[in-house]
Amino acid sequence: MKLTNKEIINYAQEFLNEDKTNKDITSKYFIDKTQRARAEFLSEEKIVLSGIDLVLKIFKLKCKNFKILKKNKDGKKINKNGKILVIEANAKDILSIERTTLNILQHLSGISTLTNEFCKRIKTSKAIILDTRKTTPGLRKLEKYATYVGGAKNHRLDLSERFMIKDNHILANPDIFRKIGLMSEAKKNTVIMECDTLTQVKKAVSLKIKHILLDNMKINTVKDACKLIGNKAKIEISGGVNLQNVKKISSIGVDFISVGAITQSAPAVKINLLLAKI
Numbered sequence: 001m002k003l004t005n006k007e008i009i010n011y012a013q014e015f016l017n018e019d020k021t022n023k024d025i026t027s028k029y030f031i032d033k034t035q036r037a038r039a040e041f042l043s044e045e046k047i048v049l050s051g052i053d054l055v056l057k058i059f060k061l062k063c064k065n066f067k068i069l070k071k072n073k074d075g076k077k078i079n080k081n082g083k084i085l086v087i088e089a090n091a092k093d094i095l096s097i098e099r100t101t102l103n104i105l106q107h108l109s110g111i112s113t114l115t116n117e118f119c120k121r122i123k124t125s126k127a128i129i130l131d132t133r134k135t136t137p138g139l140r141k142l143e144k145y146a147t148y149v150g151g152a153k154n155h156r157l158d159l160s161e162r163f164m165i166k167d168n169h170i171l172a173n174p175d176i177f178r179k180i181g182l183m184s185e186a187k188k189n190t191v192i193m194e195c196d197t198l199t200q201v202k203k204a205v206s207l208k209i210k211h212i213l214l215d216n217m218k219i220n221t222v223k224d225a226c227k228l229i230g231n232k233a234k235i236e237i238s239g240g241v242n243l244q245n246v247k248k249i250s251s252i253g254v255d256f257i258s259v260g261a262i263t264q265s266a267p268a269v270k271i272n273l274l275l276a277k278i
Contacts, residue, residue, distance in 0.1 A: 001141075001144055001145050001148045001154045001157075002145070002148075003053070003054075003141065003142070003145050007141060008053055008054050008057050009057060009061075011054055011142065012054060012057040012058045012061055013061065015058065015100050015104070016058060016061060016062060016097070016100065018100075019096075019097075019099065019100050021062060021096040021097055021100065022096075024092070024095065024096040026095075027091075027092045027095040027096050028092065031091055031092045031095060032091075032092075033090075033092060034090075035090070035091040035092065035277065036088060036089065036090055036091060036277075036278050037088070037089070037090075037091035037094055037275050037276060037277050037278060038069070038086065038087070038088050038275070038276045038278050039085075039086070039087050039088075039089070039094045039098075039273055039274070039275055040083055040085075040086050040273070040274045040276075041083070041084040041085040041086070041101075041102075041105065041271055041272070041273055042081060042082070042083060042084065042271065042272045042273075042274060043078045043079070043080060043081070043082050043084055043269070043270070043271055044080065044081070044269075044270035044271065044272055045080050045269060045270050046077070046078070046079055046080055046113075047077070047078050047109045047110075047112075047113045047269045047271075048075065048076070048077055048078075048109065048112040048113045048115075048116045048149065048150050049072055049073070049074055049075065049076045049077075049078055049084060049105075049109050049112070049149075050074050050075070050105075050108040050109045050111065050112035050145070050146040050149040050150070051074065051104045051105045051107075051108035051109060051142075051146070052071060052072065052073065052074050052084070052085065052105070053074065054104055054108075054142070055085065055101045055104055055105060056068070056071070056085075058097055058100060058101055058104075059087060059089065059097070059101075062093050062096065062097050063089040063090060063093045063094075064090070064093075065089070065090070066087055066088060066089035066090075066093075067087065067088040067089070068085075068086070068087055069086040069087065069088060070083055070085065070086040071084075071085050071086075072084055072085065074112075074149045075112070075149050084105065084271065088278060091275070091277065094275065095275070098273055098275075101273075102271060102272075102273055105269075105271050106268040106269055106270070106271050107268050108142060108143070108145075108146040108149075109146070109269045109271065110266045110267050110268040110269045111143055111146035111147060111150065111262060111263055111266040112146045112147070112149040112150035113150065113266070113269055114150070114261070114262050114266040114267070115129065115131075115146070115147045115149075115150025115151060115152045115259075115262045115266075116150040116151050117243060118152070118243065118246055118257075118259055118262060119150065119151035119152065121243060121246050121247045121250075122246055122247055122250035122257065125247075125250035125251060125253075126253070126255070127249075127250040127254055127255065127256065127257050128152075128153050128255065128256050128257070129147075129151065129152040129153065129256075129257055129258075129259060129262070130152060130153055130154070130155040130236070130256050130257065130258040130259070131143075131144050131147040131148075131152050131153075131154055131155055131258070131259070131262060131263055132155055132238075132258050132259070132260045132263065132264075133155070133156070133157075133158070134260035134263055134264040135263045135264070136263075140157070140158075141157070143263045144157065144263070146263075147262050147263060150262070152259075152262065153256075155258060162190045162191070162192060163187075163190055163191040163192065164191075164192045164193075164194065164213075165180075165191065165192070165193045165194060166194045167194065167196065177203065177207065180207050180209075181207060188207075188208065188209070188210070189210050191209055191210070191211065192209075192211040192212075192213055192236070193207075193209045193211070193212055193213065194213045194215050194238075195212055195213065195214055195215065195225070196215050196216065196217070198221065198224055198225060198228065201214070201225045201228050201229065202228060204233070205228060205229060205232055205233065208232070209233055210232075210233050210234060211233060211234045211236065212225075212229055212233045212234070212235055212236070213236040213237075213238055213258075214235065214236065214237050214238070214254075215238050215239045216238070216239035216240055217237075217239075219248065219249070219252070222237065222249070222252055222254070223252055226252060226253060226254065234255045234256065235253075235254045235255050235256070236254065236255065236256040236257070236258055237249055237254050237256070237257045237258070238257075238258045238260075241257055241258075241259045241261070242261065246259070
């Protein structure tokens with residue numbers, strides 16, 4: 001997943017408006033309007049960088065005249081105390097967007113860093129890490145972009161992409177299996193069916209579902225489900241996946257492992273901005 005220039009501009013402008021950067025009373029009152037400064041974004045830990053293009057767009061929108069002395073690209077692995085970005089600009093402008101730009105880099109790099117850790121744990125298997133829709137409202141595209149930067153594959157972006165049948169759909173309509181049977185083969189091939197039990201797995205296989213999601217199953221049950229499915233469908237694991245068990249799960253031979261934690265629970269990484277007058 002990539003972000004379009006229009007999407008980056010829209011996000012940048014939204015974030016600038018949210019923080020009222022044009023009304024920074026502290027910087028306007030205390031900082032000389034002609035003072036220039038150098039801003040160094042430094043990582044305080046090992047990270048996988050994400051969000052740099054959005055940060056640069058914020059500088060472009062906010063600063064009339066700025067110079068880039070050093071920058072890294074998204075996906076770059078930055079060591080502790082590494083320089084992420086070095087910029088010279090008007091000091092007042094830098095101070096007005098300091099928190100906004102740090103928030104972006106810390107949050108998105110936190111997601112890409114955690115995602116990359118999951119991907120590293122399963123690199124010897126055929127499994128692929130997927131993200132989910134467990135995202136911050138309004139920030140889904142950014143957060144899914146960060147998982148992509150970290151090495152994951154993007155699952156569906158929203159409810160308009162693919163059919164996904166969950167328990168509550170079945171509870172809301174017990175006739176759902178008959179309707180699946182009436183689908184054309186092409187449409188049925190876009191269905192993902194979530195299964196909590198082996199009985200449901202057998203039903204999914206009998207319906208010739210091509211993507212079966214095994215949700216919150218114990219390892220031994222997952223192994224039994226995989227035997228039932230064989231090569232009749234792609235197998236996805238979801239629920240309770242963490243850094244401690246993801247390698248064991250991947251060794252079973254599943255195709256996908258979806259991890260809500262990479263967007264829902266990723267901690268912000270530690271990035272600092274050092275300012276110096278020039």
